[in-house]
Amino acid sequence: xxxxxxxxxxxxxxxxxxxxxxxxxxxxxxxxxxxxxxxxxxxxxxxxxxxxxxxxxxxxxxxxxxxxxxxxxxxxxxxxxxxxxxxxxxxxxxxxxxxxxxxxxxxxxxxxxxxxxxxxxxxxxxxxxxxxxxxxxxxxxxxxxxxxxxxxxxxxxxxxxxxxxxxxxxxxxxxxxxxxxxxxxxxxxxxxxxxxxxxxxxxxxxxxxxxxxxxxxxxxxxxxxxxxxxxxxxxxxxxxxxxxxxxxxxxxxxxxxxxxxxxxxxxxxxxxxxxxxxxxxxxxxxxxxxxxxxxxxxxxxxxxxxxxxxxxx
Amino acid sequence: xxxxxxxxxxxxxxxxxxxxxxxxxxxxxxxxxxxxxxxxxxxxxxxxxxxxxxxxxxxxxxxxxxxxxxxxxxxxxxxxxxxxxxxxxxxxxxxxxxxxxxxxxxxxxxxxxxxxxxxxxxxxxxxxxxxxxxxxxxxxxxxxxxxxxxxxxxxxxxxxxxxxxxxxxxxxxxxxxxxxxxxxxxxxxxxxxxxxxxxxxxxxxxxxxxxxxxxxxxxxxxxxxxxxxxxxxxxxxxxxxxxxxxxxxxxxxxxxxxxxxxxxxxxxxxxxxxxxxxxxxxxxxxxxxxxxxxxxxxxxxxxxxxxxxxxxxxxxxxxxxxxxxxxxxxxxxxxxxxxxxxxx
Numbered sequence: 001x002x003x004x005x006x007x008x009x010x011x012x013x014x015x016x017x018x019x020x021x022x023x024x025x026x027x028x029x030x031x032x033x034x035x036x037x038x039x040x041x042x043x044x045x046x047x048x049x050x051x052x053x054x055x056x057x058x059x060x061x062x063x064x065x066x067x068x069x070x071x072x073x074x075x076x077x078x079x080x081x082x083x084x085x086x087x088x089x090x091x092x093x094x095x096x097x098x099x100x101x102x103x104x105x106x107x108x109x110x111x112x113x114x115x116x117x118x119x120x121x122x123x124x125x126x127x128x129x130x131x132x133x134x135x136x137x138x139x140x141x142x143x144x145x146x147x148x149x150x151x152x153x154x155x156x157x158x159x160x161x162x163x164x165x166x167x168x169x170x171x172x173x174x175x176x177x178x179x180x181x182x183x184x185x186x187x188x189x190x191x192x193x194x195x196x197x198x199x200x201x202x203x204x205x206x207x208x209x210x211x212x213x214x215x216x217x218x219x220x221x222x223x224x225x226x227x228x229x230x231x232x233x234x235x236x237x238x239x240x241x242x243x244x245x246x247x248x249x250x251x252x253x254x255x256x257x258x259x260x261x262x263x264x265x266x267x268x269x270x271x272x273x274x275x276x277x278x279x280x281x282x283x284x285x286x287x288x289x290x291x292x293x294x295x296x297x298x299x300x301x302x303x304x305x306x307x308x309x310x311x312x313x
Numbered sequence: 314x315x316x317x318x319x320x321x322x323x324x325x326x327x328x329x330x331x332x333x334x335x336x337x338x339x340x341x342x343x344x345x346x347x348x349x350x351x352x353x354x355x356x357x358x359x360x361x362x363x364x365x366x367x368x369x370x371x372x373x374x375x376x377x378x379x380x381x382x383x384x385x386x387x388x389x390x391x392x393x394x395x396x397x398x399x400x401x402x403x404x405x406x407x408x409x410x411x412x413x414x415x416x417x418x419x420x421x422x423x424x425x426x427x428x429x430x431x432x433x434x435x436x437x438x439x440x441x442x443x444x445x446x447x448x449x450x451x452x453x454x455x456x457x458x459x460x461x462x463x464x465x466x467x468x469x470x471x472x473x474x475x476x477x478x479x480x481x482x483x484x485x486x487x488x489x490x491x492x493x494x495x496x497x498x499x500x501x502x503x504x505x506x507x508x509x510x511x512x513x514x515x516x517x518x519x520x521x522x523x524x525x526x527x528x529x530x531x532x533x534x535x536x537x538x539x540x541x542x543x544x545x546x547x548x549x550x551x552x553x554x555x556x557x558x559x560x561x562x563x564x565x566x567x568x569x570x571x572x573x574x575x576x577x578x579x580x581x582x583x584x585x586x587x588x589x590x591x592x593x594x595x596x597x598x599x600x601x602x603x604x605x606x607x608x609x610x611x612x613x614x615x616x617x618x619x620x621x622x623x624x625x626x627x628x629x630x631x632x633x634x635x636x637x638x639x640x641x642x643x644x645x646x647x648x649x650x651x652x653x654x655x656x657x
Contacts, residue, residue, distance in 0.1 A: 198355075198453070199491075202460030206492045209464035213471055222471050225496050232495075 012057045016117025018110040020049035020099040023261020026230040028204035032163040038156040043145040051097035051110035053118035060090040073115035076139035080119040104264015134160045166215040172273035172303040173220040174282035178294035183265035194237040220272040224256025231260040273304045336580040344593040349379035351458030367444040371430040373399035381411040396420035427529040450531035456488030463492035475501040477576040478591035479525035483534030508631035521547035524568040545571040546634040548619045566594030
């Protein structure tokens with residue numbers, strides 16, 4: 001529970017932003033330290049695309065949102081107000097997002113997190129990522145770990161709770177992103193839960209081990225093995241056309257691995273940012289992807305210090 | 314979480330020993346606890362095993378001891394079917410202390426009388442209603458349980474190029490191999506068997522090296538995962554047990570000696586290859602034999618001919634206990650390999 005902000009002014013404007021993501025490096029079912037199994041994921045954060053929100057706090061009970069269709073963001077704003085604001089306050093939430101809707105970039109989740117941050121900012125409160133995530137999950141049925149930004153966590157998205165902190169940030173890599181040409185927007189609210197086999201659940205155990213070591217040793221190549229395994233399992237549940245073709249491109253370019261948005265249409269190929277000529281290699285993969293018929297191919301950087309000109313998206 | 318799980322979890326977890334910079338051995342105190350616990354956990358979850366249930370299994374090895382520990386701690390009745398030739402008195406006493414019922418059958422051929430044991434299991438299933446057979450030979454739970462080992466190796470080693478392990482039920486090698494290969498698709502899987510075991514096509518006969526090999530073929534042996542098969546005689550394996558003890562302080566049983574020896578040879582012939590070796594047992598059960606010079610010197614032809622490197626063969630046939638052979642299995646089924654053997 002957050003503390004009630006003192007001396008809330010009659011009219012105060014809070015701002016908040018949240019980054020989008022490129023789906024998940026890994027998503028499945030994992031054993032928590034309590035011995036129970038959780039549906040959980042490791043988000044692939046994407047700083048290039050963001051959602052921005054402002055919240056104008058005012059006397060009254062009404063809370064409005066613009067654009068009016070951002071109902072999840074509104075729900076999140078109401079939840080923060082209920083938890084943290086003194087009674088008799090309302091306000092106006094405005095959301096402006098650069099994130100395309102319906103392709104697995106986490107647009108609605110980023111709106112929700114940006115809204116939570118804007119409202120709490122207006123109330124003069126700094127919320128922890130754990131609290132922010134908890135409210136986000138309450139506002140939309142499933143979410144992602146984007147409140148943790150580039151920090152690597154295994155996030156139980158139904159509970160809105162981290163089940164493993166990998167103890168650091170993701171290793172530096174370039175991601176060449178693209179989509180199959182037949183990709184259609186997906187409404188994540190309508191996707192059924194994947195039913196994993198015992199073999200798949202045990203595979204996720206190994207993938208989690210690989211991510212653990214990849215973070216500890218800052219090893220993008222190992223992260224790529226884990227992402228590829230999770231992507232192959234995802235193919236059994238929400239298949240992407242031309243996935244094999246994407247895997248072949250990754251192989252031809254000796255990339256670290258293939259990543260997919262597990263409830264979207266995005267495909268990514270991971271390139272170790274530490275190897276010589278990494279950015280050029282990522283650009284070459286984008287060219288190969290275009291030649292193979294994929295659309296919207298582009299490169300962006302994750303945890304890379306210098307973002308150069310080829311970081312177009 | 315059950316209060317016992319933390320201790321058994323540790324007990325089933327191997328200690329890792331660096332046998333060289335790129336060769337890591339997973340030295341288990343009691344490997345079979347991993348499949349035994351997983352199979353029982355799953356059966357409890359699904360309701361197949363209820364409190365106070367009667368567990369039955371055919372085993373002469375540590376799977377029985379693992380079941381006995383779990384059954385005692387969890388309050389199950391346990392019957393183990395074994396062969397007289399494979400049960401020493403100390404082992405029997407330990408099982409009895411845990412409350413396990415042991416049926417030891419005659420074993421005149423010295424092949425473990427697996428056929429007779431399976432018949433006995435079927436009789437038990439008919440007479441004891443509600444009994445639960447853990448079926449380490451065929452149960453998916455056996456190989457599925459080894460994801461924990463694969464995970465541990467991944468965290469410790471990162472990329473792994475080659476996995477070496479003995480085959481008895483097929484659970485440890487095929488399970489660990491399946492999971493490691495799911496992460497590392499290029500993984501090479503090397504199986505270790507012994508002369509006169511039927512698993513990879515030898516005619517059945519008396520085996521001196523115990524704890525690996527089999528006189529029947531369990532479903533959990535999945536030949537099409539295997540790239541290369543080694544038939545290790547007892548003597549090179551025994552010798553390597555002594556070496557592991559002297560050089561690394563690892564007091565390991567002969568199956569561990571066999572797999573570690575194959576791992577070492579692959580490491581020497583493939584510099585830079587990152588290799589994991591499964592070492593399933595400790596030496597305590599073998600202190601009076603494998604680690605006893607008097608016992609060893611009474612073995613036929615001991616010290617006269619002990620292979621220090623394997624001979625590549627194209628014809629599958631058993632040799633002596635001092636011999637060590639290998640064959641390119643190339644991920645084929647047993648039937649495929651046997652067919653091509655006949656054609657040659």
